[in-house]
Amino acid sequence: MSKRLNRPLPLGTPAGVEVLTKILTQGPIPRVQIARRTGLSQAAVTKAVAPLIEAGFVTDQQALAEDAAEGRPELGIGRPVSPLTVVADSVSVIGLKVTPTDLIGVTTDFKAGILAVRHQQLTDLSAATVIEQLASLATELMDTLDDEADPSGPLIGIGVAVSGDVDTLHGVVRDSPFMGWRDVPVATPLGEKLRVPVVVSNDVRALTVTEHWFGVGVDADSFAVVTIGSGVGCGLYVNGEVVSGAHGVSGELGHLPLAPGDLVCTCGRRGCVETVASSDAILARVRETTGQPELDLSGAIELARAGDAHAREAFDRAGEVIGSALAAMVNLVGPELVVIAGEGVADYDLYDQRMRQAFAKHAFGAAGDCTLMLRSHTFDDWARGAAATVIRSYVRGEPPLQR
Template identity: 50%
Template structure:
């Protein structure tokens, strides 16, 4: 019930009952303690009142400043942190370079960043969300495998909680971003949707039946490891060959661009510049990456059938170089009515990833 007000409010009680399937009496009973605890408020009389057959129904709204949440996106090179309110609106943001990639260094850096973020919100901040790329066991708070950090089986939630005295939730970074979109962005009101990210890796978060899908092993939606090339395709860091990520990740694109250009010092920015400048061989590298992404997305849509797919990530800086190939492969490979699934491109800054981590901590509090 609370999440309905959080994601769709201000909203009147009859509408809450319609959305949730609860009776009016059950809604009233559930609302009362949330109002008493200061999480919900009834808008003042005369403000957006809705006239019904009986007395006016006054909308309920979340008191955004009742509690604050910290979200931190952990990368191999830096931490991006935000403080948000209950509506996941960013109140403060800060970045910090990591002192090293060891578990001890990153945990200490997270604690230092938390101390710097919004000290004026500290008294009402009890929850911290962390987002990390790779295989994450959210219930256990363990990073089982993060290729970019080189971590295996790290009890990150426990370690960071010990340093910060906050309640810590750890989630895969793409799934965390998906939660933010589900509750506060493109996914509000959608029963099913997918969020795909293009950049250092290729990720995907899935919402089906209004719930984020983790799967039996916590790795549902990993389209980056869908095989789209033959058995002799390029090797992937996961140990397989021909994965989408082995063809379309930033590292893969740069590696092949260096090979075809003969420039071993080429970086992603240089590859993009060469492609824009008309280098046919480098443009072909981006085209192949686009085709791989499109095939991976189509496989996911054919299997899961989301209402829409949102594409985001830091790799969108090069999106114009492979958009046509993504859409062509995506459209060609879709089956039947799935061809109507829209592909929405939405660039998001790094702070949105940290906001995703904060959204996970908000979700953890109220899902409990």
């Protein structure tokens, strides 16, 4: 069990939080640039940064050569500029992703860079068993942080990402059809076992936080992350924040009623996008129409690429429904970018053309200018998302990491 738990941030004002957030997400960055982007005076920036430098969370060392090569702005004439950057190993975080078959865990640094990865197969899906295995996996990862040869900083918290309706404030999974859970407390029992603050989040929203702080969202005014796998999820970033929803539910793209009404979803309702567009739904359709019940997803993809009409129909149908759902979301929210992600999404070029055609057909006016970007993710990325939610809560002083 890790000996090094928590490390308070010297942030006493909202200005300090804003300055550290800019350094963390956009650094290395000079003080004058922080002032321009936040509207704070340079004196206020210097005042906010001083205790962070003294405590070892931030450094003002000269920019590295590769940063200069990437064209970072030169500010100031006739005097050297010392950009501010976060000290990555000043703290460490653990992120855990729960799936119906496995647990995936990572340790990361303060910049959400992955340090170590561990996977563990689930023995069953009962909440008690999963929480016990989460504790075991977290302990294994904590032991890697205690390695004397590892430069990792003190552990500040553990993030857990679960699919479904999650009450992050209370650390409760209210409804997860894939896990078969309803009203399951996770943060409290896991935190009591490990004596570490635990943040529980919806998995897609956690992935969106990662993109907001450490990915495509750093420079975007608004974006959406749509995930396609066993389910179809959506995370939204608008008006400077990842959308949580008044009741903790938002962006449930997979449950828009855009599919045939005779198809029953895992949530128990009919006609959800997931009944046609999820990888499980595509595979079920190909098995049914080809009469090959033993077929796996890679086999279905091979059939479609070989020109099998039944397999092609399943992917075309999925692309049509996903494209329509994307258009509905973009018409309502208006993001400038949609990242379409998933463990095997790069293989789904099979429905890419049909998806884009359906999107163009239903997107209203300038909403059709929204960029659609396909990008593959691994389960390690989902676990990293869970860690990113801890980093965000730590910087902002949110429960259970409030200062």
